[in-house]
Amino acid sequence: MDNETLKARILSIVPDAQTEENKQYLTLVVPAAELHNLAEKLKNTQELSFDFLFCLSGVDYGKQLAVVYHLNSTTHKHAVVLKVKTDDRVNPAFDTVCDIWRTADFHERETYDMFGIRFNNHPDLRRIFLDEEWKGYPLRKDYVDEVNIVEF
Amino acid sequence: MKEIINLPVSKIEEEEYHINMGPQHPSTHGVLRLVVSLQGEMVKSLKPHCGYIHRGIEKMCEKDTYPQLIHLTDRIDYLSAHINNHAVCLLVEKALEIEVPERVKYIRTIMDELARIQSHQLWWSSFGMDLGGLTCFFYGLRDREMILDIWEETTGSRFLQSYNCPGGVMQDLHPNFQKRVHAFIKTFKKKIKDYDRILSGNVIFEQRSQGVGMLSKEDAISYGVTGPSGRGSGWSCDIRKNEPYSMYGQVQFNEVLRYGCDTYSRYMVRMQEMHESMNIIEQLIDNIPAGDYSAKMKAVIKLPAGEYYQKVESARGELGLYVVSDGNKTPYRMKFRTPSFSNLSVLDHISRGMKIADLVAIGASLDLVIPDIDR
Numbered sequence: 001m002d003n004e005t006l007k008a009r010i011l012s013i014v015p016d017a018q019t020e021e022n023k024q025y026l027t028l029v030v031p032a033a034e035l036h037n038l039a040e041k042l043k044n045t046q047e048l049s050f051d052f053l054f055c056l057s058g059v060d061y062g063k064q065l066a067v068v069y070h071l072n073s074t075t076h077k078h079a080v081v082l083k084v085k086t087d088d089r090v091n092p093a094f095d096t097v098c099d100i101w102r103t104a105d106f107h108e109r110e111t112y113d114m115f116g117i118r119f120n121n122h123p124d125l126r127r128i129f130l131d132e133e134w135k136g137y138p139l140r141k142d143y144v145d146e147v148n149i150v151e152f
Numbered sequence: 153m154k155e156i157i158n159l160p161v162s163k164i165e166e167e168e169y170h171i172n173m174g175p176q177h178p179s180t181h182g183v184l185r186l187v188v189s190l191q192g193e194m195v196k197s198l199k200p201h202c203g204y205i206h207r208g209i210e211k212m213c214e215k216d217t218y219p220q221l222i223h224l225t226d227r228i229d230y231l232s233a234h235i236n237n238h239a240v241c242l243l244v245e246k247a248l249e250i251e252v253p254e255r256v257k258y259i260r261t262i263m264d265e266l267a268r269i270q271s272h273q274l275w276w277s278s279f280g281m282d283l284g285g286l287t288c289f290f291y292g293l294r295d296r297e298m299i300l301d302i303w304e305e306t307t308g309s310r311f312l313q314s315y316n317c318p319g320g321v322m323q324d325l326h327p328n329f330q331k332r333v334h335a336f337i338k339t340f341k342k343k344i345k346d347y348d349r350i351l352s353g354n355v356i357f358e359q360r361s362q363g364v365g366m367l368s369k370e371d372a373i374s375y376g377v378t379g380p381s382g383r384g385s386g387w388s389c390d391i392r393k394n395e396p397y398s399m400y401g402q403v404q405f406n407e408v409l410r411y412g413c414d415t416y417s418r419y420m421v422r423m424q425e426m427h428e429s430m431n432i433i434e435q436l437i438d439n440i441p442a443g444d445y446s447a448k449m450k451a452v453i454k455l456p457a458g459e460y461y462q463k464v465e466s467a468r469g470e471l472g473l474y475v476v477s478d479g480n481k482t483p484y485r486m487k488f489r490t491p492s493f494s495n496l497s498v499l500d501h502i503s504r505g506m507k508i509a510d511l512v513a514i515g516a517s518l519d520l521v522i523p524d525i526d527r
Contacts, residue, residue: 057485059476070461102371
């Protein structure tokens with residue numbers, strides 16, 4: 001399926017989604033509340049069948065925190081990038097997708113560890129790399145650590 | 153056994169017998185701790201504990217310029233150091249729309265395949281050792297030495313070469329390079345027959361690996377198990393075939409697929425891949441075109457603002473690089489989608505209901521490199 005058809009299909013599921021400019025992949029910013037519903041449809045609809053979540057990353061855009069999902073279909077070979085964003089930097093939370101793609105389990109734990117973004121309904125949301133007692137979320141842009149980070 | 157496989161971790165009773173495999177355990181090949189819940193000798197579930205060598209490479213990358221980054225990506229998956237560097241270079245070149253000279257493409261592809269062979273040699277050595285065949289370790293390391301010598305001569309380093317740089321490679325090939333690569337391939341084609349004689353056809357090995365650690369194709373896709381481990385489940389996931397880069401679109405090679413879904417299939421995929429890698433090198437080594445070994449690059453590399461993604465096939469699977477750039481000389485955010493991290497996540501699923509000795513074989517067949525998990 002080419003990008004235009006794909007975009008139309010996704011917009012028919014989530015009319016509020018907004019396209020973002022990207023040369024490589026079709027990129028859509030999706031309202032957080034619609035994410036799980038859309039993800040389920042992307043995986044289970046036969047013509048779409050996005051069965052491979054090849055990357056899940058957290059990004060700190062300064063004001064906003066975001067989670068970026070890179071999706072791929074192993075049968076149709078098309079790809080799409082979904083983004084969810086939130087202004088809430090104190091208690092950011094999105095729905096988990098690890099019931100749809102199992103690989104999201106570890107990747108969401110990593111995003112929680114580094115950005116403090118919580119994932120609702122995640123079965124085992126703990127820090128994955130850092131200690132449980134670690135204060136703060138290191139990959140956020142406002143993270144301060146005077147001991148471990150040497151500024152030049 | 154089937155009932156246990158379908159249970160989620162939280163539902164399994166609390167009063168079990170737990171043992172810690174690692175952080176210092178020979179079969180984890182590094183500092184990884186597996187907390188294994190056992191019923192007698194049978195694995196009920198396991199939880200990996202990572203982070204013992206987490207160095208915050210993603211955070212460090214945000215402070216480094218692109219040419220400096222090369223030296224960090226070496227250290228993610230040290231056995232695929234060339235391939236990791238290659239990924240960064242491809243990403244920068246794609247963002248700046250730079251076409252590198254043909255010679256560079258040849259050199260990079262040959263180096264990538266040498267890296268793949270030596271990585272698989274080391275994997276074979278430790279796989280044999282994990283199952284009790286110490287001879288394998290000596291055989292594998294002996295042959296790997298030849299590749300390290302070739303690298304030392306050209307790149308000046310045996311292990312972490314940092315040979316690729318945006319636009320090309322650091323320096324030209326050593327005059328002996330072609331001769332020594334030919335010598336290596338000639339020798340290794342004979343030696344790899346010993347590998348098959350000592351392990352592949354061995355009855356004890358077959359009994360310990362066939363039917364052990366079954367991973368269906370659907371699960372491999374869902375868990376994101378790429379590389380030889382995914383191809384052992386019949387999933388065609390080779391980036392070199394699906395999204396060719398450098399010279400891979402122009403050489404003839406087969407994507408190795410096996411449909412057994414077990415430890416033995418994953419083993420056989422890697423054994424066959426070494427032959428395919430030698431095949432690729434043989435097609436390229438005599439035809440390296442003359443020319444520059446690097447394109448002309450600006451002194452300060454700034455990526456235009458935007459988001460970029462680059463995939464390459466490392467020795468362990470799909471390595472993805474996701475870069476958010478704000479137009480500065482350092483990346484705003486850099487994420488590494490490393491193959492071992494996703495491959496580790498499936499370990500709990502495929503080792504349930506197996507014996508603890510099988511867990512060692514399964515872990516070895518996934519070919520985990522711990523810095524690749526922790527970053």
